[in-house]
Amino acid sequence: MKKNTRHLGIGARIWGGFVVVLALMVALGAIGLRYVAEANQRLKDITQTNNVKIELAMEMHSALRERAISMHTLPSLVDAFEKDDEIQRFNAEATRYTKARTRLESMPLSPQEREILAKIFKMTREAGSAVQLVVDRSIFIDDPADVFEWIRHVAMPRQSAIAEQVNLLLDLQRNQTAAAVRDAENSFSRVRNLMLGLGTAALLTGIMIAGFVGQRVTRQARQLETQAMYDQLTGLPNRSLLHDRLQHEIGLSKREHASFGVVLMDLDRFKEVNDTLGHGVGDEVLREVGHRLKEAIRAEDTVARLGGDEYVLLIHKLEPEDAALIANKIFAALDKPFHWQNQSIDLGASLGLSFYPSQCDDASSLLRCADIAMYVAKRSGQGYALYSPDQEHTSRDDLSLKSELREAIQSDQLSLYYQPQIDHLSRRVSGLEALVRWNHPSRGLLAPDQFIPLAEDAGLIAPLTHWVLKTALAQLVALQKKGYALTMAVNLSARNLHDMELPASILALLAESGVAPQDLILEITESAVMTNPSNGLTILTELDRMGVTLAIDDFGTGYSSLAYLKRLPVDELKIDKSFVTDMEENDNDAVIVRSTIDLAHNLGLKVTAEGVETQGAWDLLEILGCDNSQGYFMGKPMPAEKLEAWLQASAWSGVWTNARTAR
Ligand code: C2E
Numbered sequence: 071m072k073k074n075t076r077h078l079g080i081g082a083r084i085w086g087g088f089v090v091v092l093a094l095m096v097a098l099g100a101i102g103l104r105y106v107a108e109a110n111q112r113l114k115d116i117t118q119t120n121n122v123k124i125e126l127a128m129e130m131h132s133a134l135r136e137r138a139i140s141m142h143t144l145p146s147l148v149d150a151f152e153k154d155d156e157i158q159r160f161n162a163e164a165t166r167y168t169k170a171r172t173r174l175e176s177m178p179l180s181p182q183e184r185e186i187l188a189k190i191f192k193m194t195r196e197a198g199s200a201v202q203l204v205v206d207r208s209i210f211i212d213d214p215a216d217v218f219e220w221i222r223h224v225a226m227p228r229q230s231a232i233a234e235q236v237n238l239l240l241d242l243q244r245n246q247t248a249a250a251v252r253d254a255e256n257s258f259s260r261v262r263n264l265m266l267g268l269g270t271a272a273l274l275t276g277i278m279i280a281g282f283v284g285q286r287v288t289r290q291a292r293q294l295e296t297q298a299m300y301d302q303l304t305g306l307p308n309r310s311l312l313h314d315r316l317q318h319e320i321g322l323s324k325r326e327h328a329s330f331g332v333v334l335m336d337l338d339r340f341k342e343v344n345d346t347l348g349h350g351v352g353d354e355v356l357r358e359v360g361h362r363l364k365e366a367i368r369a370e371d372t373v374a375r376l377g378g379d380e381y382v383l384l385i386h387k388l389e390p391e392d393a394a395l396i397a398n399k400i401f402a403a404l405d406k407p408f409h410w411q412n413q414s415i416d417l418g419a420s421l422g423l424s425f426y427p428s429q430c431d432d433a434s435s436l437l438r439c440a441d442i443a444m445y446v447a448k449r450s451g452q453g454y455a456l457y458s459p460d461q462e463h464t465s466r467d468d469l470s471l472k473s474e475l476r477e478a479i480q481s482d483q484l485s486l487y488y489q490p491q492i493d494h495l496s497r498r499v500s501g502l503e504a505l506v507r508w509n510h511p512s513r514g515l516l517a518p519d520q521f522i523p524l525a526e527d528a529g530l531i532a533p534l535t536h537w538v539l540k541t542a543l544a545q546l547v548a549l550q551k552k553g554y555a556l557t558m559a560v561n562l563s564a565r566n567l568h569d570m571e572l573p574a575s576i577l578a579l580l581a582e583s584g585v586a587p588q589d590l591i592l593e594i595t596e597s598a599v600m601t602n603p604s605n606g607l608t609i610l611t612e613l614d615r616m617g618v619t620l621a622i623d624d625f626g627t628g629y630s631s632l633a634y635l636k637r638l639p640v641d642e643l644k645i646d647k648s649f650v651t652d653m654e655e656n657d658n659d660a661v662i663v664r665s666t667i668d669l670a671h672n673l674g675l676k677v678t679a680e681g682v683e684t685q686g687a688w689d690l691l692e693i694l695g696c697d698n699s700q701g702y703f704m705g706k707p708m709p710a711e712k713l714e715a716w717l718q719a720s721a722w723s724g725v726w727t728n729a730r731t732a733r
């Protein structure tokens with residue numbers, strides 16, 4: 071919206087610029103034209119009057135010449151009639167001269183013209199009597215030689231002087247016309263130059279505006295292209311550019327009869343990073359991941375970001391046999407911890423691979439197949455998986471699951487499995503952990519990893535936890551009533567620690583069931599506490615005050631500091647099964663288990679080991695001084711109906727008093 075108004079503003083300014091240039095050109099053009107018209111008119115006026123004046127002066131000139139001829143003719147004429155005719159012609163010329171001169175004097179005159187005309191007037195008057203004498207003497211004196219003498223010496227010089235003045239006048243008038251023409255020419259050239267300059271200025275302005283507009287448009291187009299084709303956060307190609315590249319790669323592979331691979335990668339603990347350390351750190355991590363992936367592959371391969379914590383790698387000429395190679399390369403790139411302030415963040419990833427042309431043959435299905443394989447990898451926890459058609463049903467139909475989950479909680483589709491926890495001192499079962507399952511009408515029994523994240527997303531964690539607590543406590547009371555002295559561990563999710571009502575609702579459930587608070591163990595992962603440190607601490611303190619036992623679950627997998635853990639009111643640590651399961655083969659894991667047990671004891675905490683699958687692990691834990699153990703070796707999670715049989719028959723089972731309570 072804001073961008074739009076800005077674009078409108080620029081458009082308006084450009085149009086404004088054009089209008090200003092146009093108006094300027096029109097105004098200056100009009101001024102120029104008026105200037106030319108005025109000059110034209112002036113020239114016309116001047117030349118017209120000057121032409122008339124020149125004509126009159128010529129008339130004077132010719133009258134003078136004719137009179138001179140008459141003057142020379144007269145004395146030699148003998149015949150009285152001829153003489154009379156000539157005299158009449160002579161006088162007529164005088165009249166023609168006077169008329170012309172008088173008309174000339176009445177016209178608009180320049181000072182020089184006026185001066186010359188005044189001179190001519192004076193000279194004419196002076197010459198008048200001398201010339202008249204020629205006529206008179208031609209009539210009365212018979213000696214023509216005398217008259218000629220008079221003409222040559224008196225009359226003609228005067229006459230010539232006048233003619234000279236008339237010539238001067240003519241020259242002056244011609245000069246005036248020439249000056250007017252020159253003037254007009256100057257005006258025209260001035261106007262021409264003005265118009266030329268104006269045209270150039272308008273052209274330059276136009277070019278400048280066009281250049282500006284052009285630049286703007288290309289920049290905007292480029293910006294739009296980057297926005298449309300690249301991910302803003304990481305600068306990597308986005309989904310649409312990836313599609314183009316896939317299409318291109320398909321064409322290339324067809325020509326070269328080669329195979330290529332598509333790897334869809336999803337980070338494993340990214341949501342935790344975002345929730346715990348904030349979006350700023352999350353963004354940093356995403357950028358860094360993009361950077362590392364780019365480093366890990368060749369230049370002709372592509373890394374794109376689909377959004378969230380999902381990346382796609384397009385690997386040129388990759389065969390399914392080499393999947394492990396590329397997967398390990400990617401894992402190696404992410405192996406180095408990400409550092410943020412003093413924390414180091416460990417990120418795992420799940421990869422799904424699909425191949426062209428052996429598995430999928432168009433861009434969309436390549437991505438879809440890689441996506442399905444990625445989900446399989448994520449669920450199995452195996453790191454990476456190659457697509458195969460039998461994975462189809464395990465795909466992301468999470469959306470429908472999510473909508474079914476609410477219904478499932480209400481309509482008793484959930485059930486609890488219980489896994490025994492064995493006390494090392496007595497080697498007898500001391501408690502149970504309740505593990506939820508979803509008996510889905512069409513999909514069968516679903517493990518918690520398949521729907522707990524959905525419950526978190528869908529905001530269903532509170533009702534789910536409520537159901538689990540209520541069911542587990544009822545089960546515990548039933549067992550305790552039968553004489554089994556047991557505790558009951560229930561898992562809380564990170565989201566539960568946002569719910570300030572939780573302590574009150576647990577208190578109510580305890581009261582309702584009649585379970586002693588210390589027989590309820592609540593398991594929280596360390597990262598769950600870190601997600602919401604202040605509320606989390608408040609809730610845990612409240613629960614501790616109520617007398618409930620608190621345990622940190624999956625210890626060792628998160629990145630919380632021990633110093634922080636020390637401040638939590640917890641009673642127990644549960645060492646994550648990943649360390650315990652491998653402890654016999656992996657010295658590193660053994661060291662972690664040993665030091666965790668020591669550390670927990672130093673902090674006054676009890677330790678439970680999970681994932682005990684062998685006698686060897688059990689023995690080793692006993693040597694290390696572990697308090698409790700849990701695992702397939704002693705007992706798998708089992709449904710309620712099998713639990714009692716196990717409690718009766720198992721070697722780990724206690725010598726149960728038949729008393730109503732063993733507490
Ligand atoms: P967890 O709390 O770490 O639970 C232990 C998981 O390890 C269980 O998986 C259990 O079946 C498995 N396990 C037990 N012994 C062994 C062993 O010897 N070897 C191996 N490899 N695995 C063993 P399950 O039941 O699939 O639960 C998975 C996770 O789901 C649990 O991890 C817990 O975090 C969560 N979860 C289970 N029930 C609930 C619940 O009611 N509420 C919440 N919020 N989370 C739950």
Ligand code: CA
Pocket residue numbers: 503561593623
């Ligand atoms: Ca647990």
Ligand code: CA
Pocket residue numbers: 623624644646647680
């Ligand atoms: Ca655990």
